[in-house]
Amino acid sequence: MVTARAPATSANLGSGFDTFGVALSHPADTVSVERAAETTIEVSGAGAQYIPTDPDKNVVGAVAEALDAPAHIHIDKGVRPSSGLGSSAASAAAAAVALNELYDRGYSAHDLVPVAAEGEAVVSGEAHADNVAPSLLGGFTVVRSDDGATSVDADLPLVACLPEVVVSTRDARRVVPDTLSMADHVETVGNAATLTAGMCRSDPELVGRGMDDPVVTPARAELITGYADVREAALAAGATGVTVSGAGPSVLAVPEPGCRRAVAAAMVEAFADAGVGARAYQTEVGRGATVL
Numbered sequence: 415m416v417t418a419r420a421p422a423t424s425a426n427l428g429s430g431f432d433t434f435g436v437a438l439s440h441p442a443d444t445v446s447v448e449r450a451a452e453t454t455i456e457v458s459g460a461g462a463q464y465i466p467t468d469p470d471k472n473v474v475g476a477v478a479e480a481l482d483a484p485a486h487i488h489i490d491k492g493v494r495p496s497s498g499l500g501s502s503a504a505s506a507a508a509a510a511v512a513l514n515e516l517y518d519r520g521y522s523a524h525d526l527v528p529v530a531a532e533g534e535a536v537v538s539g540e541a542h543a544d545n546v547a548p549s550l551l552g553g554f555t556v557v558r559s560d561d562g563a564t565s566v567d568a569d570l571p572l573v574a575c576l577p578e579v580v581v582s583t584r585d586a587r588r589v590v591p592d593t594l595s596m597a598d599h600v601e602t603v604g605n606a607a608t609l610t611a612g613m614c615r616s617d618p619e620l621v622g623r624g625m626d627d628p629v630v631t632p633a634r635a636e637l638i639t640g641y642a643d644v645r646e647a648a649l650a651a652g653a654t655g656v657t658v659s660g661a662g663p664s665v666l667a668v669p670e671p672g673c674r675r676a677v678a679a680a681m682v683e684a685f686a687d688a689g690v691g692a693r694a695y696q697t698e699v700g701r702g703a704t705v706l
């Protein structure tokens with residue numbers, strides 16, 4: 415048996431819609447695999463009751479198929495599904511790493527990005543790599559449709575606050591505007607470049623400033639009860655930037671050094687004031703998937 419762990423991730427980071435992603439040190443999914451004639455799936459942990467065990471409907475089934483690596487696969491969910499924290503991507507990345515090892519395929523983490531993205535296609539209809547890339551490679555990642563993923567390590571504290579709100583990825587994509595003005599384009603490019611420089615320098619001030627996004631985040635914020643107050647509370651408690659994590663409903667904040675606990679508490683309290691239960695992960699930029 416081979417067991418692998420792959421971390422939760424936060425895609426977009428505001429200015430990098432469908433492009434940027436970051437690995438969180440926790441939470442994570444753990445996937446164990448054993449050789450079998452046909453793929454079977456078992457799921458335990460956070461939100462297991464909402465996750466299909468049919469290999470045609472679970473992301474790990476598509477990964478096993480892509481690697482021609484049938485197995486009995488046990489997924490222990492640490493990342494709640496539909497959280498905005500790359501739940502399906504964590505399973506896909508862990509399965510890709512575990513099956514690669516089990517069948518001695520010899521692929522690198524970069525080689526496994528399109529493989530795990532095939533798993534994501536089971537959920538969204540498209541082979542998005544903006545969550546699987548950071549889950550496999552760790553750190554901060556940039557994906558482009560035609561040439562894989564680029565990654566850079568960063569040393570940065572983060573808070574991911576997960577509210578008890580349901581946001582469907584379908585709705586979250588439907589509200590994204592089809593077009594943007596040249597002024598918004600210029601602002602977004604400036605923010606994205608600032609964020610990238612901040613990640614390369616592990617500079618929370620630059621990263622937070624670069625998370626601003628005039629196009630996608632304002633539209634999606636409407637779907638998350640209490641978002642505006644949570645954002646204000648996090649900034650007042652010492653966050654340098656706040657945005658919607660992935661398609662939501664989680665909210666991601668970058669705290670100034672020494673402020674992580676206060677930012678987490680302020681976000682949970684602001685959600686509570688809006689009548690929404692929430693939990694906050696005090697985390698940081700983390701490593702990619704590993705065999706345990």
Ligand SMILES: Nc1ncnc2c1ncn2[C@@H]1O[C@H](COP(=O)(O)OP(=O)(O)OP(=O)(O)O)[C@@H](O)[C@H]1O
Binds near residue numbers: 496499500505506
């Ligand atoms: N192994 C799996 N783990 C989690 N969800 C899975 C898995 N396989 C299939 N799914 C389905 O995927 C959907 C949730 O996945 P999704 O990646 O969209 O969650 P998310 O954490 O909100 O991601 P994002 O950060 O991309 O917004 C659910 O409908 C769930 O049933």
Ligand SMILES: N[C@@H](CCO)C(=O)O
Binds near residue numbers: 426431433545583587
């Ligand atoms: N980039 C994707 C991530 C969620 O799958 C989105 O924001 O819709």
